[in-house]
Amino acid sequence: xxxxxxxxxxxxxxxxxxxxxxxxxxxxxxxxxxxxxxxxxxxxxxxxxxxxxxxxxxxxxxxxxxxxxxxxxxxxxxxxxxxxxxxxxxxxxxxxxxxxxxxxxxxxxxxxxxxxxxxxxxxxxxxxxxxxxxxxxxxxxxxxxxxxxxxxxxxxxxxxxxxxxxxxxxxxxxxxxxxxxxxxxxxxxxxxxxxxxxxxxxxxxxxxxxxxxxxxxxxxxxxxxxxxxxxxxxxxxxxxxxxxxxxxxxxxxxxxxxxxxxxxxxxxxxxxxxxxxxxxxxxxxxxxxxxxxxxxxxxxxxxxxxxxxxxxxxxxxxxxxxxxxxxxxxxxxxxxxxxxxxxxxxxxxxxxxxxxxxxxxxxxxxxxxxxxxxxxxxxxxxxxxxx
Amino acid sequence: xxxxxxxxxxxxxxxxxxxxxxxxxxxxxxxxxxxxxxxxxxxxxxxxxxxxxxxxxxxxxxxxxxxxxxxxxxxxxxxxxxxxxxxxxxxxxxxxxxxxxxxxxxxxxxxxxxxxxxxxxxxxxxxxxxxxxxxxxxxxxxxxxxxxxxxxxxxxxxxxxxxxxxxxxxxxxxxxxxxxxxxxxxxxxxxxxxxxxxxxxxxxxxxxxxxxxxxxxxxxxxxxxxxxxxxxxxxxxxxxxxxxxxxxxxxxxxxxxxxxxxxxxxxxxxxxxxxxxxxxxxxxxxxxxxxxxxxx
Numbered sequence: 001x002x003x004x005x006x007x008x009x010x011x012x013x014x015x016x017x018x019x020x021x022x023x024x025x026x027x028x029x030x031x032x033x034x035x036x037x038x039x040x041x042x043x044x045x046x047x048x049x050x051x052x053x054x055x056x057x058x059x060x061x062x063x064x065x066x067x068x069x070x071x072x073x074x075x076x077x078x079x080x081x082x083x084x085x086x087x088x089x090x091x092x093x094x095x096x097x098x099x100x101x102x103x104x105x106x107x108x109x110x111x112x113x114x115x116x117x118x119x120x121x122x123x124x125x126x127x128x129x130x131x132x133x134x135x136x137x138x139x140x141x142x143x144x145x146x147x148x149x150x151x152x153x154x155x156x157x158x159x160x161x162x163x164x165x166x167x168x169x170x171x172x173x174x175x176x177x178x179x180x181x182x183x184x185x186x187x188x189x190x191x192x193x194x195x196x197x198x199x200x201x202x203x204x205x206x207x208x209x210x211x212x213x214x215x216x217x218x219x220x221x222x223x224x225x226x227x228x229x230x231x232x233x234x235x236x237x238x239x240x241x242x243x244x245x246x247x248x249x250x251x252x253x254x255x256x257x258x259x260x261x262x263x264x265x266x267x268x269x270x271x272x273x274x275x276x277x278x279x280x281x282x283x284x285x286x287x288x289x290x291x292x293x294x295x296x297x298x299x300x301x302x303x304x305x306x307x308x309x310x311x312x313x314x315x316x317x318x319x320x321x322x323x324x325x326x327x328x329x330x331x332x333x334x335x336x337x338x339x340x341x342x343x344x345x346x347x348x349x350x351x352x353x354x355x356x357x358x359x360x361x362x363x364x365x366x367x368x369x370x371x372x373x374x375x376x377x378x379x380x381x382x383x384x385x386x387x
Numbered sequence: 388x389x390x391x392x393x394x395x396x397x398x399x400x401x402x403x404x405x406x407x408x409x410x411x412x413x414x415x416x417x418x419x420x421x422x423x424x425x426x427x428x429x430x431x432x433x434x435x436x437x438x439x440x441x442x443x444x445x446x447x448x449x450x451x452x453x454x455x456x457x458x459x460x461x462x463x464x465x466x467x468x469x470x471x472x473x474x475x476x477x478x479x480x481x482x483x484x485x486x487x488x489x490x491x492x493x494x495x496x497x498x499x500x501x502x503x504x505x506x507x508x509x510x511x512x513x514x515x516x517x518x519x520x521x522x523x524x525x526x527x528x529x530x531x532x533x534x535x536x537x538x539x540x541x542x543x544x545x546x547x548x549x550x551x552x553x554x555x556x557x558x559x560x561x562x563x564x565x566x567x568x569x570x571x572x573x574x575x576x577x578x579x580x581x582x583x584x585x586x587x588x589x590x591x592x593x594x595x596x597x598x599x600x601x602x603x604x605x606x607x608x609x610x611x612x613x614x615x616x617x618x619x620x621x622x623x624x625x626x627x628x629x630x631x632x633x634x635x636x637x638x639x640x641x642x643x644x645x646x647x648x649x650x651x652x653x654x655x656x657x658x659x660x661x662x663x664x665x666x667x668x669x670x671x672x673x674x675x676x677x678x679x680x681x682x683x
Contacts, residue, residue, distance in 0.1 A: 053578050074584040086575035090597040100583035147583070
């Protein structure tokens with residue numbers, strides 16, 4: 001068990017722009033850290049650097065107190081689960097799991113015991129004599145986990161291990177991996193592009209984009225206080241809704257935001273923390289002058305359906321596009337003025353998460369009450385969060 | 388209703404097929420005639436060799452090679468070839484050359500192919516090109532240099548010189564085929580082995596080689612046949628009867644004035660047996676393996 005530290009790490013291929021730029025990350029001992037980001041963001045490269053499967057172009061990587069830049073994979077004492085499982089097709093399940101132990105000259109008796117124990121934990125004991133091709137996808141996945149588990153390594157690396165499983169199995173295995181982490185207490189580094197996996201499993205999450213860490217924090221922290229537009233759009237499903245707005249400071253000291261233009265224009269009066277930010281009373285808010293353009297983010301659950309047609313400064317109205325019934329809630333896609341779609345958002349347009357009993361149909365014009373104390377503000381030029 | 392219409396439709400379609408069967412059948416018959424002719428043409432030398440090998444020399448000279456029915460039947464030619472003709476020794480020599488040569492060339496070329504297909508290093512592409520370029524070299528231009536080299540190295544007229552030249556000469560071809568095959572093995576597999584703690588040598592031996600079995604079997608069959616039948620390198624590098632292989636032994640059976648064809652055909656048939664056995668044993672792998680590595 002050990003911590004992993006990236007210090008000013010770069011990865012370049014040839015003369016091209018770096019795939020990973022100045023990565024500084026400290027993964028604590030026993031921690032479950034998730035590296036999440038869209039494909040091509042450098043998360044798998046970072047993981048493979050820990051494994052020793054990718055060279056480090058610049059900077060230093062520590063596992064424990066040791067710099068491992070030039071240490072071969074076999075001498076790093078790490079175990080890795082690959083996206084495509086990478087089971088040895090010519091070996092039985094037992095031999096797949098025992099391979100690493102045999103290479104370390106572990107006594108045969110102990111090899112048997114450790115494989116047996118791991119197989120029991122994962123429920124694959126009946127398949128120990130089979131070849132990988134005789135197993136289903138889910139069973140193969142367990143063998144891949146088992147192969148890493150028997151090792152009792154310092155660090156556990158998992159590269160999108162659930163992406164080849166069907167939805168139900170994915171949820172089951174997700175919980176299983178969390179259980180394994182609790183049972184072993186080993187440092188886990190988990191790579192995924194799925195923010196749900198990241199949110200549900202990670203002690204901390206590092207969001208990567210274009211080779212840069214966008215934000216590092218606990219799942220709740222990332223959800224509540226995204227540091228920029230990218231993280232705000234990436235974390236949460238459905239994504240946060242964004243609007244291009246103008247800040248308007250009223251004479252009475254209050255502030256409102258103006259959404260949309262011309263006839264479509266709608267206004268929301270700010271309250272609570274959002275008002276403090278907009279009026280410059282919260283630290284770090286920066287420029288809060290009248291007429292300043294901003295991007296505002298609203299989480300879909302911060303909308304509620306409002307019978308009244310508005311006028312209270314807390315309501316915004318639009319036409320319903322699509323309604324998705326999920327049983328316990330419904331996702332309502334609404335055409336709202338001034339909607340802004342950042343690149344990482346999974347949904348285009350604005351989504352409201354409403355209760356299952358609300359009667360809403362496509363084509364309806366509805367009024368949505370907005371919790372204006374929970375708005376997120378972003379600078380349109382830097383995309384950084386205000387506060 | 389479906390029960391009624393279904394048979395009717397079938398009957399109609401059968402009638403349709405019957406009408407069009409005429410020309411198609413003719414085509415098929417023609418095809419069979421052509422194929423049979425070619426097959427017979429192929430069989431004639433083999434059948435005549437077998438026929439000749441079981442007759443006596445006297446029968447052949449008295450009644451001509453094609454006289455039928457035969458006036459004699461004997462297996463003595465095979466016995467003579469094996470004992471007096473020295474074929475027991477030639478067989479041993481050939482095995483002593485071919486088996487080590489095939490094993491060595493597969494081991495060495497699989498190592499080269501493994502490194503070239505898995506690891507990127509300065510000059511790796513050039514190295515692969517070099518191996519492939521070697522394939523383009525006509526071996527005739529090498530006969531005299533190799534002959535002189537074997538003299539220089541003091542290995543002329545030894546079985547070792549044959550093993551060495553076979554291995555060296557086929558390394559390019561085997562590397563090329565195995566390299567293409569190994570590229571189809573997912574990189575994750577070798578990465579997984581590296582993370583599991585395997586050294587480069589172990590990854591090659593325990594992960595990559597077992598997965599290359601079809602390619603190795605196909606290459607082994609091909610190379611065994613080629614090297615078993617090799618004549619040119621043998622006459623270039625071997626002089627004494629003690630070190631002769633079967634192909635050299637066969638040519639030695641021809642007399643200066645009289646040639647005992649019955650003995651030669653018997654010896655030739657004996658000489659063909661090992662390649663046939665190797666082919667039959669590895670047939671499946673061989674047929675499947677011919678396409679190995681051709682698709683990326």
